[in-house]
Amino acid sequence: MKPDPAFSQTPGSTPEHILAASAHRDPYPYYASLVAGPALVFDAPRKLWVASSAASVKAVLGNPACHVRPPAEPVPSAIVGSAAGEVFGHLVRMNEGVRHDAPKLALQRFLVDIDLARVRARTEALALTQAGQGRLHGAALSRWAFEVPVMAVADVLGFAEAELPQVAHWMGDFVACLSPVSTSDQLAASAEAASALLARFSELVRDAQTRPASALARLQHEAAQAGWHDAAALLANAVGLLSQTYEATAGLIGNSIVALASQPGLMEAMGREPSQLLPMVNEVSRFDPSIHNTRRFVAEATQAAGVSLKPGDVMLLVLAAAGRDPLCNTRPNEFLLDRPDRDVPGFGQGAHQCPGQALACQIAAAAINPLLASGQLQAASSFSWQYRPSMNARIPVFVD
Numbered sequence: 175m176k177p178d179p180a181f182s183q184t185p186g187s188t189p190e191h192i193l194a195a196s197a198h199r200d201p202y203p204y205y206a207s208l209v210a211g212p213a214l215v216f217d218a219p220r221k222l223w224v225a226s227s228a229a230s231v232k233a234v235l236g237n238p239a240c241h242v243r244p245p246a247e248p249v250p251s252a253i254v255g256s257a258a259g260e261v262f263g264h265l266v267r268m269n270e271g272v273r274h275d276a277p278k279l280a281l282q283r284f285l286v287d288i289d290l291a292r293v294r295a296r297t298e299a300l301a302l303t304q305a306g307q308g309r310l311h312g313a314a315l316s317r318w319a320f321e322v323p324v325m326a327v328a329d330v331l332g333f334a335e336a337e338l339p340q341v342a343h344w345m346g347d348f349v350a351c352l353s354p355v356s357t358s359d360q361l362a363a364s365a366e367a368a369s370a371l372l373a374r375f376s377e378l379v380r381d382a383q384t385r386p387a388s389a390l391a392r393l394q395h396e397a398a399q400a401g402w403h404d405a406a407a408l409l410a411n412a413v414g415l416l417s418q419t420y421e422a423t424a425g426l427i428g429n430s431i432v433a434l435a436s437q438p439g440l441m442e443a444m445g446r447e448p449s450q451l452l453p454m455v456n457e458v459s460r461f462d463p464s465i466h467n468t469r470r471f472v473a474e475a476t477q478a479a480g481v482s483l484k485p486g487d488v489m490l491l492v493l494a495a496a497g498r499d500p501l502c503n504t505r506p507n508e509f510l511l512d513r514p515d516r517d518v519p520g521f522g523q524g525a526h527q528c529p530g531q532a533l534a535c536q537i538a539a540a541a542i543n544p545l546l547a548s549g550q551l552q553a554a555s556s557f558s559w560q561y562r563p564s565m566n567a568r569i570p571v572f573v574d
């Protein structure tokens with residue numbers, strides 16, 4: 175495939191435009207210039223209002239007139255009527271109001287109660303199994319970074335060990351429905367994966383009724399407690415837990431390996447004190463996050479940062495720029511393990527804030543730990559990588 179010139183990998187260059195920044199080699203000087211500029215800027219070629227400072231991002235994310243989907247297109251037209259569209263239409267991430275609030279509460283309570291010590295142990299074991307015998311680098315390392323987190327969350331949700339590779343494969347296909355640039359073949363594979371995942375979750379939910387201690391029994395209990403009585407939506411949001419994990423946590427692991435490769439002294443410090451891996455991952459999620467921006471769609475006339483917005487306006491919130499805003503984090507361009515009061519806009523804010531932050535960081539740290547201990551990352555400073563072309567995610571692709 176010919177590289178898209180908008181996604182420049184050249185150090186020192188400036189991203190061609192805001193949607194090329196997440197996959198740029200170093201978008202942070204460009205983000206700093208946006209943060210120093212007006213609170214909201216209209217990007218006419220892309221028809222987007224861009225908010226980059228911590229205050230303007232927060233203002234838009236807290237504005238109830240700014241919705242997660244365009245009101246006229248709750249489900250992307252390319253997937254309406256397919257199983258992938260069915261899942262998408264139920265996701266808390268893609269809904270407001272009653273279709274959001276009770277499900278969100280249930281998912282939040284479910285996630286907060288997960289035994290993170292068990293997740294850590296299971297993730298370390300999966301990370302070793304998936305790493306195999308040889309030295310892990312290049313394409314195999316990238317594949318590993320995608321597989322381990324989604325397998326770890328599938329394990330939490332009650333999939334058997336033998337099924338985990340299949341779940342990772344389904345998820346790789348499913349996430350195509352979340353991208354506006356997927357081809358019709360990718361969308362067909364996504365719909366098939368959605369059907370398969372819904373069918374399997376439906377069996378697991380049924381089995382959970384006789385196993386009250388299982389994760390899916392707990393999720394059903396939290397749903398009932400929160401007044402969420404929609405069995406189809408529960409299945410779709412179980413799929414959603416895997417899809418929310420998939421690319422974002424692969425990016426967090428990849429960007430952590432990039433930090434180990436490029437932050438002076440970090441590799442040695444982690445080798446000496448592996449217990450610092452979690453603070454390291456927390457700082458990566460602020461310093462070089464995997465999700466660089468998210469969007470909002472103005473549903474009714476409103477104001478944000480002193481600008482009048484009208485229905486139909488589209489807002490791009492640059493979470494990665496906000497994390498480097500000096501009014502959000504002091505000394506923002508320094509990588510500090512013991513940063514006090516770290517503010518991490520890369521997990522969102524307001525009603526749709528990510529409920530999986532603690533789980534994601536724990537999985538990323540636990541995945542890296544055995545690689546570090548076995549010396550697999552010793553050569554990280556000689557790794558090469560590029561960023562996957564994407565308009566919102568920052569996921570390094572390691573090159574052989």
Ligand code: HEM
Nearest residue numbers: 266267415418419422423426468520521522526528530534
């Ligand atoms: C590094 C990994 C992750 C990152 C960077 C991330 C980031 C985000 C962001 C930015 C949002 C809000 C989007 C918006 O407001 O437009 C979000 C929402 C969400 N995330 Fe995560 N996430 C990660 C991992 C996870 C994991 C592991 C789970 C659960 C297993 C999860 C579950 C969710 C859910 C359910 C939502 C929707 C919440 C709502 O709409 O109220 N995420 N995530």
